[in-house]
Amino acid sequence: METIKLFAIELIYSTMVLDSFYSMKNLPSLIGRQKFLASYIHLIGSRLGRTQKFKHLFLISREFKGNFDYDFVPYKFGAYSFTMENDLKVLERKKITDDASYLKKYFLSMSSEDQGRLIEFFEKYQGIVGSKNETIRVTYEKYPYFAINSTIIDQYPEARARMTAVKESLRAQNGVTLFTIGYESKSIEGFFNQLIENNVNTLVDVRCNRKSMKFGFSEKKLSSICDLLGIQYVGLSELGIESEKRKDLETMEDYQRLFADYQKSLRSRKKYILALKEILAKDSRIALMCFELDPQMCHRTVLAREFLKLYDVPLKEL
Secondary structure (H helix, E strand, O other): OOOHHHHHHHHHHHHHHHHHHOOOOOOOOOOHHHHHHHHHHHHHOOOOOHHHHHHHHHHHHHHOOOOOOOOOEEEOOEEEOHHHHHHHHHHHHOOOOOOHHHHHHHHHHOOHHHHHHHHHHHHHOOOOOOOHHHHHHHHHHHOHHHHOOOOOHHHOHHHHHHHHHHHHHHHOOOOOEEEEEEOOOOOHHHHHHHHHHOOOOEEEEOOOOOOOOOOOOOHHHHHHHHHHOOOEEEEOHHHOOOHHHHOOOOOHHHHHHHHHHHHHHHHHHHHHHHHHHHHHHHHOEEEEEEOOOOHHHOHHHHHHHHHHHHOOOOEEEO
């Protein structure tokens, strides 16, 4: 592959003067993260496969942090982002990846800081960006956590030793524990990393309504990702709070009344708490999930505390 650094630098300085010529009008609408992805594709070209694209954006997000970063999880070929995969599909659906003029315009619309991040990446890694094997090797060796689920790790012996140490450290967390977790303000990848890093075996969804406007957190997608990452998914909406009861919550007193009513209602939901006990007995480390980031503002904390009155196990809030 030709030296991308020289090409990219020449491109920036020769085209920035034409910025006003490339109007952003009539371009397909994208959010900032997707524009950055389009800018990366503009520089790298479309000939590279998805695996290399994921590893490149992983390195950029880890080592050249800026306004638009992706989170990643350890998957079968290493670092993977469900959000980035979805964004790539958006670019393809809008036919942006097939239009060089679109890609250039998005690149020119980025700040000099974000353009510089791409240039820095290509400068540092110009020796490997064209090689799928070398790109994977570098990411595995530098970031062994993201190789723990790799199906091709045996091809990289040095990385395998580091990955094995990380994996054993995670598995050493094996005591029975009840976790609680909220996904507000978290990416789907950040959410799952918390589960993986704590060796959670089963995710128990205690939302009454298991749909979400936030990418990745509706039941069908969430269950699918759990399956891909080796985590069991259980839906227990019977332990949720009905949506109509959550309306017009404005003060702390409103929440306190809501949670007091919910606590009383658990007396009639004993069979579901018993189901929760059976899940914990079987899977040892389970997490109750709901939306709110602050556990004190969510019914999952009330549920967990009531559960602990009956079954004494360690509780950890993620």
